[in-house]
Amino acid sequence: DAGITQSPRHKVTETGTPVTLRCHQTENHRYMYWYRQDPGHGLRLIHYSYGVKDTDKGEVSDGYSVSRSKTEDFLLTLESATSSQTSVYFCAIAPTAVNQPQHFGDGTRLSIL
Amino acid sequence: AQRVTQPEKLLSVFKGAPVELKCNYSYSGSPELFWYVQYSRQRLQLLLRHISRESIKGFTADLNKGETSFHLKKPFAQEEDSAMYYCALDNKAAGNKLTFGGGTRVLVKP
Numbered sequence: 151d152a153g154i155t156q157s158p159r160h161k162v163t164e165t166g167t168p169v170t171l172r173c174h175q176t177e178n179h180r181y182m183y184w185y186r187q188d189p190g191h192g193l194r195l196i197h198y199s200y201g202v203k204d205t206d207k208g209e210v211s212d213g214y215s216v217s218r219s220k221t222e223d224f225l226l227t228l229e230s231a232t233s234s235q236t237s238v239y240f241c242a243i244a245p246t247a248v249n250q251p252q253h254f255g256d257g258t259r260l261s262i263l
Numbered sequence: 264a265q266r267v268t269q270p271e272k273l274l275s276v277f278k279g280a281p282v283e284l285k286c287n288y289s290y291s292g293s294p295e296l297f298w299y300v301q302y303s304r305q306r307l308q309l310l311l312r313h314i315s316r317e318s319i320k321g322f323t324a325d326l327n328k329g330e331t332s333f334h335l336k337k338p339f340a341q342e343e344d345s346a347m348y349y350c351a352l353d354n355k356a357a358g359n360k361l362t363f364g365g366g367t368r369v370l371v372k373p
Contacts, residue, residue, distance in 0.1 A: 181359055190272070192349055192363035193307075208360065240307065244359050251297060252361060254307040 153177050154255040156241050162261045169228040171258050173241030175221075181244040182224040183252065184208075184216060186237040193240060199224055231262045265290045267352050269364035276340050277372050284335040284367045286324075286350030295353035296333040297361070298324055302346045310348070311335070320344070340371045 153176030163169055173182060181200055185193040185208075195208030197216040205216050213235060215227045228235055238259050242252040266289045276282050288294060298310040311319055313326040313333060324335045333350060350364040 183360070185363075190365050192267075192269075192365045193351075193361075194363070195360055198360060209362075242307075242361075250359070251309045251312055252359070253309070254299075256306045 154241060154243055154253060156239075156255040156258050158258060159256065160259045162263065163231055164263055165232055166230050169231050169260065169262075171226045171239055171241075171260070173224045173226070173243075173255060175224075175243045177243060177245070177253075178221060179243040180221075180246040181252075182218065183242040183244075184214075184224065184226045185240045185242065186210065186235075187240060187257070188237050196226065196239075233262050236260060236262045265352055265354060265362050267350050267362050267364035269348075269350055269367050271367045272365070273368045273370065275370045275372065278342055279339050281336070281338050282340040282344070282369060282371075284348050284350075284369065286333045286335065286364055288331050288333065288350075288352050290331075290352055290354075292355070294326070294328075294333075295355055296324075296326060297351045297353065298322070298333075298335050299349045299351060299363075300346050301349070307349065340369075342371045342373060345369055345371045 155174045157172045183198040184196040194210045199205045199218040217225045240257045241255040244252045268287045296313045299307045300310045301307045322337045349366045351361045354360045
């Protein structure tokens with residue numbers, strides 16, 4: 151398995167609180183991605199990064215921010231969590247080369263009450 | 264805009280029966296397509312990519328540009344094939360972003 155660690159694996163929090171999810175990789179891959187997985191929607195891209203301090207929005211970026219200060223870490227922050235952000239969040243990584251598949255972490259199950 | 268459609272949310276088959284998961288896409292360029300599999304509460308794993316033209320765990324998928332499809336097939340389903348399957352399209356022009364279909368749950372009954 152690709153060296154991807156997501157933390158925490160599970161979290162329950164209340165509406166309005168800030169939440170930060172961490173993705174850590176040991177593969178030195180350039181690209182990192184955050185997705186959310188919801189029934190019927192598959193996985194939808196939230197934000198992605200193509201290098202240190204280089205990030206861009208995905209399909210469902212509203213309410214989320216990201217930061218990448220080091221190659222190995224990609225943080226996803228919910229500034230003020232809402233119940234609609236209850237989901238399973240997956241991080242993925244890919245090397246620089248085009249046409250290389252993405253490899254996924256184990257996911258973080260986030261519940262916002 | 265690119266789009267991936269998996270019309271079946273659930274496929275239930277008996278062990279030993281053939282199974283086909285449909286995937287249709289819309290994309291203006293030359294597509295790069297993948298099938299990912301997610302076993303119960305595990306991470307997504309790459310199953311197939313169309314440029315490899317390989318068979319993994321007995322599954323094959325052929326890209327049909329005329330029909331804009333990339334259906335996944337297995338002639339004899341096994342119980343361990345029960346999982347969630349996602350078709351994904353790679354937007355090579357924009358940071359290798361993947362667009363996923365909604366997923367198909369496969370249940371193989373004994």
